[in-house]
Amino acid sequence: MGEAFEQKVLELTKHGEMKKAACLKSLDNTILPSYVKRIQQNDRSVMKELILPKWVTWELLFDWAASKESASAKRCALCEELQEVGIDFNNKFVCDQCFLKMKNMQ
Ligand SMILES: [Zn+2]
Numbered sequence: 001m002g003e004a005f006e007q008k009v010l011e012l013t014k015h016g017e018m019k020k021a022a023c024l025k026s027l028d029n030t031i032l033p034s035y036v037k038r039i040q041q042n043d044r045s046v047m048k049e050l051i052l053p054k055w056v057t058w059e060l061l062f063d064w065a066a067s068k069e070s071a072s073a074k075r076c077a078l079c080e081e082l083q084e085v086g087i088d089f090n091n092k093f094v095c096d097q098c099f100l101k102m103k104n105m106q
Pocket residue numbers: 076077078079080081083094095096097098099
């Protein structure tokens with residue numbers, strides 16, 4: 001996660017587009033956590049509310065938000081939602097709800 005975003009920053013820097021690169025790096029300070037959450041939830045209406053340059057694509061923003069997952073929240077391997085409660089199962093994070101479902105199936 002965050003690779004496409006990092007790549008873009010590098011690419012812009014290489015091409016001397018320092019303003020654009022700085023703009024991407026400043027997303028951390030300009031986008032509120034509540035928006036980050038909505039971006040992570042794939043809520044594209046955020047794009048209309050945030051005033052971003054046209055060249056900032058949804059994919060870029062989504063990748064950026066994905067890299068900002070809070071330390072406590074992990075993406076469940078089954079439902080692919082960000083969850084805070086769950087267990088590591090076969091080296092994969094499985095949220096509580098999915099784990100319960102699995103248990104009930106056995
Ligand atoms: Zn799950």
